Amino acid sequence: IFSPGGAISNMYAMLIARFKMFPEVKEKGMAAIPRLVAFTSEHSHFSVKKGAATLGIGTDSVILIRCDERGKMIPSDLERRIVEAKQKGFVPFLVSATAGTTVYGAFDPLIAIADICKKYKIWMHVDGAWGGGLLMSRKHKWKLNGVERANSVTWNPHKMMGVPLQCSALLVREEGLMQSCNQMHASYLFQQDKHYDLSYDTGDKALQCGRHVDVFKLWLMWRAKGTTGFEAQIDKCLELAEYLYNKIKNREGYEMVFDG
Numbered sequence: 001i002f003s004p005g006g007a008i009s010n011m012y013a014m015l016i017a018r019f020k021m022f023p024e025v026k027e028k029g030m031a032a033i034p035r036l037v038a039f040t041s042e043h044s045h046f047s048v049k050k051g052a053a054t055l056g057i058g059t060d061s062v063i064l065i066r067c068d069e070r071g072k073m074i075p076s077d078l079e080r081r082i083v084e085a086k087q088k089g090f091v092p093f094l095v096s097a098t099a100g101t102t103v104y105g106a107f108d109p110l111i112a113i114a115d116i117c118k119k120y121k122i123w124m125h126v127d128g129a130w131g132g133g134l135l136m137s138r139k140h141k142w143k144l145n146g147v148e149r150a151n152s153v154t155w156n157p158h159k160m161m162g163v164p165l166q167c168s169a170l171l172v173r174e175e176g177l178m179q180s181c182n183q184m185h186a187s188y189l190f191q192q193d194k195h196y197d198l199s200y201d202t203g204d205k206a207l208q209c210g211r212h213v214d215v216f217k218l219w220l221m222w223r224a225k226g227t228t229g230f231e232a233q234i235d236k237c238l239e240l241a242e243y244l245y246n247k248i249k250n251r252e253g254y255e256m257v258f259d260g
Helices: 006-021 047-054 075-087 110-120 132-136 177-182 214-249
Strands: 036-041 062-065 091-098 123-128 152-155 168-172
Touching: 006 036, 006 047, 006 091, 006 123, 006 152, 006 168, 006 177, 036 047, 036 075, 047 062, 062 075, 075 091, 075 110, 091 110, 110 123, 132 152, 132 214
Parallel strands: 036 062, 036 091, 091 123, 123 152
Antiparallel strands: 152 168
């Protein structure tokens, strides 16, 4: 489903993960379920905490996991904090990994994180708003190895791929879950006897009713550039980044935050 930006896509993931674990929250609210906690890296986007605040989970329920010197989440610290939370009686319900952090451009180790989420039965979300475009590149898509194991993924074509604002998608593995979470059975609007394929009627999957047709911008650009065109664009971006890095590191008066 397309949403008004990556922050909303990340919030959708949190909303759906909560519903998956405690479907009764939809009718009964937060008072009917245990204290939930989510986990994300200390370098993650602020929208993870904003989503927790908006959904009534609370920013104190978002536990920040330490990162290494390159800005990637440390899996051993994630597992340690999950165990600690469970010992306190909290219920871990979501891990939000980042594929391309805002400051360092770091990619969390998705395979290791997926293993931990599987072990503790926690929803794995990947915030690939910034770095998700690398999947279009055969040369660089390895940075997202493990993303195929995620329960949900945020992807913003309006970032690295250059699609005009706004163009942000949330991909969810389990079919029908978004609809179960968000539908309100408004029979006066979502009739079952329409003359077209009801799968195209996405209004009951989203929080919004009226929405922009953001997918059309992506479709037009994809038709114009093709997959190989997007791949060439992304490869060129990373080539230029490496060129600038090599220029700056050999120039007096500059100090690199990290090597490589």
